[in-house]
Amino acid sequence: MTEPTMGGSPSYEPAPHQAQPHQAQPYQPQPPAYAQQGPYPQQTQPGAYPPPPPGGTYGGQQPLWQPPAPPRPPRRALRAVLTWTAAVVVLAGVAGGVGYGITKAERNDLPLLSTKSDGRWDYPELKLPALPHGAPKPLEAGPNPAAVHYADLRKLLLPLPADGKEDPSVKIKDGWISSADFATVYAEDDRSTVRQALRDDAVRHIAARAWTMPDGTRTQIYLLQFNTGALADHYYDEVLSGGISAALELEAAPNTVLDESWPASARLDGVDLYVYDEEKPYGKTHARQAYVVAGDTIGLVVQEKADGAAKVPFQQTVILQHQLLG
Numbered sequence: 457m458t459e460p461t462m463g464g465s466p467s468y469e470p471a472p473h474q475a476q477p478h479q480a481q482p483y484q485p486q487p488p489a490y491a492q493q494g495p496y497p498q499q500t501q502p503g504a505y506p507p508p509p510p511g512g513t514y515g516g517q518q519p520l521w522q523p524p525a526p527p528r529p530p531r532r533a534l535r536a537v538l539t540w541t542a543a544v545v546v547l548a549g550v551a552g553g554v555g556y557g558i559t560k561a562e563r564n565d566l567p568l569l570s571t572k573s574d575g576r577w578d579y580p581e582l583k584l585p586a587l588p589h590g591a592p593k594p595l596e597a598g599p600n601p602a603a604v605h606y607a608d609l610r611k612l613l614l615p616l617p618a619d620g621k622e623d624p625s626v627k628i629k630d631g632w633i634s635s636a637d638f639a640t641v642y643a644e645d646d647r648s649t650v651r652q653a654l655r656d657d658a659v660r661h662i663a664a665r666a667w668t669m670p671d672g673t674r675t676q677i678y679l680l681q682f683n684t685g686a687l688a689d690h691y692y693d694e695v696l697s698g699g700i701s702a703a704l705e706l707e708a709a710p711n712t713v714l715d716e717s718w719p720a721s722a723r724l725d726g727v728d729l730y731v732y733d734e735e736k737p738y739g740k741t742h743a744r745q746a747y748v749v750a751g752d753t754i755g756l757v758v759q760e761k762a763d764g765a766a767k768v769p770f771q772q773t774v775i776l777q778h779q780l781l782g
Contacts, residue, residue, distance in 0.1 A: 575768040577617035577669070579776060585611040594751045595726040595782065603685030603726075603751030605781070609663040612753075613677055614777045616667045626666035626676060633664040638678060641758065646704045649695070657691040658683055673765060674741075677777060678756045685751040692749050702732045702745070708760045709734040709743035718771075724782035726750070731774070741765075746774045750781035 585607040587593070592600035594607075605612065610631035616622070627637040635654045639647040663679040682688040696703055702712045712732040728749040734742055741760040744767075748755035755777055759770045 575766055576772050577620075577769050579617045579772075580615055582615070582776065582780060584780065594753075600751075602683070603688075605681065605751060605753050609661065609679050609681050609753070612780045613663055613665045613679060614773060614780060616665070617669075619670055620667040620675075621669075623666035623668050623674060623676070626664060628664045628666065631663055631665075633662050633678070635659060635662065638662050638664070638680075641676070641678070641706060641756070643705045643707050643710060650704065653691060653695045654680075657687045659691070669769075671761070672763075673759060673761045673769065675773060676756075676758045677773075679781075680754045680756070682752050682754075688749060688752050688754050692747065692754055696747060696754075697730075706743055706745060706758060708739070708741055708758065709745065710739060711735045712743075712745065715744070717767075724778065727778060727782040729774070729778060738764075744770045746770075748774070748778050748781055750778075753781060755781055 587606055591606040594600065594605040595603060597603075613631070627633060635651055639650040639654075642650055660681045660683060662681070664677065666674070666676040668674050680688075680691075682691060698704075700714050705712060709732075711734060713735050715731040715733040718731050729746060730749075731744075731746045733744050741762050742764045743758060743760035744765045745759075746755075746757045748757070757770075757774050757777055759765045759773065
């Protein structure tokens, strides 16, 4: 497989960037940087972002409740930390603001990847969407104590890789999925628990993307946004957290266990990752899954394949989605 060409976007002009050699230590990913933009964009079309004012609603979903944001409670002990480095952050200047791109590092600079036949997928160059004027970065504790992502959540979804085809079996409409349809990701006995917990913690909306690859690998990414980071933490800790195994089993993976093969040498500050693998014997497919907890948003990445979901594209997909949220 050849390395993809990282071309620029019409809206972004990359700033000069010179890679630094990494001889003694492996590359450590850095949190992406938002920058202040021009005048706050006027939202004139249905489904537009940013979040509605206090007491408003969004797309028929739960009302936005904005209590005074208390300090976020300490996270429970990490069951797993995703630290596989598959991307580097480069700054790019644009008119009226600054964005950034995420491009792939050289394979020989990355742990677990050493050859061009490692099975990685070719993703397009990634860009964060512009923030509204004056909006803080999602994980800035001082100006953003509720840890809110003010960018359009759908634009924080990882795009399809080359050769990926949208999966019509996942009921996504305009980038969103209903809570009821999202709950079908889990085993049937757990779906009512998921639906009730989403109501209790007032999930605002769920962005989703799903695709299939020519080899039969199926990928699903869901981003669940709550009103505050504290509510997202509560939902994960009370509903999803299971320690050595996932508390809720996926429909595609009835038995999962903590994936302890992930190294713990680096991670983005303020972003928690919990990675699970399906235990043998597999069912109809073998599924891998990861949760990304970043401020007010929880991401779920699932990859499955009938004869075994490969580790490398799963690691690559998770770390890139992790970068977008962090």
